Amino acid sequence: xxxxxxxxxxxxxxxxxxxxxxLDRVGSKWGIAVIAAAGEGPIRFGELHxxxxxxxxxxxxxxxxxxxxxxxxxxxxxxxxxxxVEYTATDLARDLFASTRALSAWAENNHEKIAAARAAYxxxxx
Amino acid sequence: xxxxxxxxxxxxxxxxxxxxxxLDRVGSKWGIAVIAAAGEGPIRFGELHxxxxxxxxxxxxxxxxxxxxxxxxxxxxxxxxxxxVEYTATDLARDLFASTRALSAWAENNHEKIAAARAAYxxxxx
DNA sequence: CCGAATCCTTTTTGATACTG
DNA sequence: CAGTATCAAAAAGGATTCGG
Numbered sequence: 323x324x325x326x327x328x329x330x331x332x333x334x335x336x337x338x339x340x341x342x343x344x345l346d347r348v349g350s351k352w353g354i355a356v357i358a359a360a361g362e363g364p365i366r367f368g369e370l371h372x373x374x375x376x377x378x379x380x381x382x383x384x385x386x387x388x389x390x391x392x393x394x395x396x397x398x399x400x401x402x403x404x405x406x407v408e409y410t411a412t413d414l415a416r417d418l419f420a421s422t423r424a425l426s427a428w429a430e431n432n433h434e435k436i437a438a439a440r441a442a443y444x445x446x447x448x
Numbered sequence: 449x450x451x452x453x454x455x456x457x458x459x460x461x462x463x464x465x466x467x468x469x470x471l472d473r474v475g476s477k478w479g480i481a482v483i484a485a486a487g488e489g490p491i492r493f494g495e496l497h498x499x500x501x502x503x504x505x506x507x508x509x510x511x512x513x514x515x516x517x518x519x520x521x522x523x524x525x526x527x528x529x530x531x532x533v534e535y536t537a538t539d540l541a542r543d544l545f546a547s548t549r550a551l552s553a554w555a556e557n558n559h560e561k562i563a564a565a566r567a568a569y570x571x572x573x574x
Numbered sequence: 575c576c577g578a579a580t581c582c583t584t585t586t587t588g589a590t591a592c593t594g
Numbered sequence: 595c596a597g598t599a600t601c602a603a604a605a606a607g608g609a610t611t612c613g614g
Contacts, residue, residue: 338481338551343559348467349475351607355464366577378608383577393565404575405614414561421554424547426463429470434543435540436473439519477587493596504588509597530595531594 347392347418352385354422357415361397362406365394394418473518473544476501478511480548483541486521490534520544 331393348354359365362441365373386409389395394415411419419427474480477571481500485491497508512535515521520541526532537545 336556337549338484339550340555340559341480341548342477344555345471345475345550347555347562349471351468354467358464379577380579380609381607384607391566391569392562393569399576402575405577407576414558414565417558418551419528422467422548423463424550425470425544426466428547429466429473429546430462432543433469433541435464436518439540440517443517443519497596505597506589506599507587510587525596528595531597533596 344418344421347389347394348422350385350388352381353389354419356382356385356389356409357394357411357419360409361411361416361419364410366397367407367409370409390413470544470547473515473520474548476511476514478507478514480545482508482511482515482535483520483537483545486535486537486544487545490524490536493533493535496535515541 348357352374355377356370359370359373367382367386370386371377371379373389377385386395386397390397390409393414396410396412397408398408400408450554453529478500481503482496485496485499488520493508493512496512497503500508503511512521512523516523516535520538522536524534524536526534
């Protein structure tokens, strides 16, 4: 019965899916920045907007909603006037952030190699 | 002199940028799957196409080119007929793949919590 | 201050057909 | 076999405006 497929049918159907799953949470353009900013303790909408350079109010709102929905952020409304809303990273988010460190470190350690590889590839294409 | 901004102006401008940088290499829909498949040793285009369910030839080609350009894959053409091309992950790619493990593990360990958080959020929105 | 609602542009991905 | 070329669709992101 043509024996066993030795192919690693499990190294990616499992691990890859999990990785993509994680990316669905922090893979958006601003996801990790928001989590990092909210990881220091409660932070208000306006502060986030100022702290994260370049983000629009719209994208900040969308990102916050998604993260809140997934249980990565808690949202607290203080019924003052004007309204005041605070966001805080959950433990789940802190774990997640910690888990991104390896990837960040890889990028920091290797971006020169990558730049070199690109340069080589690109001018070989001349 | 309103002293020092205690804000973590470095926890994200640095780490976050590096993380996004890594995502620019494995954040595409098929990037990590291709690296995983090519991490076992040389693999041919057709094999990749069969091994990775759902990928189109076009997307496979695009993904392979990007990864090759960044030095994550080596491409070897055997001038046979019909043509035969093999792709292999570089050490750089292996390190990268290893660095994704933490994130994958986080996703595997917590996808239930996330699902629960979502469910709670969604039917609170009723 | 915090956000929702609209509209628009850019980026990514996919379906299909063709080639050395 | 290993791609390329085109076209179309969808998703993500951004600019702007309005409201409680």
